[in-house]
């Protein structure tokens with residue numbers, strides 16, 4: 092299984108999950124042009140994607156969806172709530188039901204409800220040849236069902252949206268601060284650390300912090316906070332970025348060369364000119 096985090100953050104989210112010769116895109120929060128540009132260095136193009144899976148309908152997760160769908164007419168899969176929220180824009184197949192596993196184009200997917208102020212938001216656990224990948228962002232709290240489903244994962248891509256002090260002292264208007272830290276907002280670094288305390292186990296090899304706020308967090312704060320749980324363990328910690336892609340390889344145990352089952356992940360160099368972030372001011376964490 093290979094995972095390419097094309098972008099993660101409040102300006103756009105898109106992750107390619109590749110296994111068994113199949114590639115699905117989780118969320119399409121980049122413009123079509125951005126998507127193409129960011130896929131290219133990884134040997135990918137939009138035509139390689141067989142389906143889009145949606146976590147929820149917020150703009151940072153669907154910004155490029157209509158254009159992408161118009162070009163490639165590929166299946167778009169989400170929850171019933173997401174289908175209703177996007178009705179009239181893109182036809183969503185409402186196949187994602189929390190707790191009900193399904194196979195999408197040869198890839199096993201377990202959808203799990205998140206706690207977020209969207210219609211029916213979803214997180215994911217992907218399984219392929221004994222490797223489990225948990226991908227959960229945009230949740231105000233790590234619910235018991237989420238923790239249960241994420242236990243035993245090989246890699247966890249988990250939201251670490253904000254540092255509580257930076258959010259409290261930062262420039263956002265009070266209602267937005269309240270929304271972000273609510274039970275249906277976004278996970279703080281300390282919430283993610285608490286969740287990891289329950290999730291670190293013998294199978295876990297890598298944690299990737301996702302959906303960092305550009306105003307209310309820094310990669311160093313995330314690493315320090317998660318390091319309080321991961322220090323001394325063999326689990327590696329990486330931080331995703333709005334502006335750079337990140338690749339994670341999860342070889343099946345039999346395929347691994349060298350260290351058995353060794354996991355490889357790397358941050359790519361900054362995207363080439365034209366492939367960078369949207370120009371203009373930073374945007375608040377509406378998504």
Ligand SMILES: [Zn+2]
Pocket residue numbers: 100101104149151152229302378
């Ligand atoms: Zn979001």
Ligand SMILES: [Zn+2]
Pocket residue numbers: 147149207209229377378
């Ligand atoms: Zn959202």
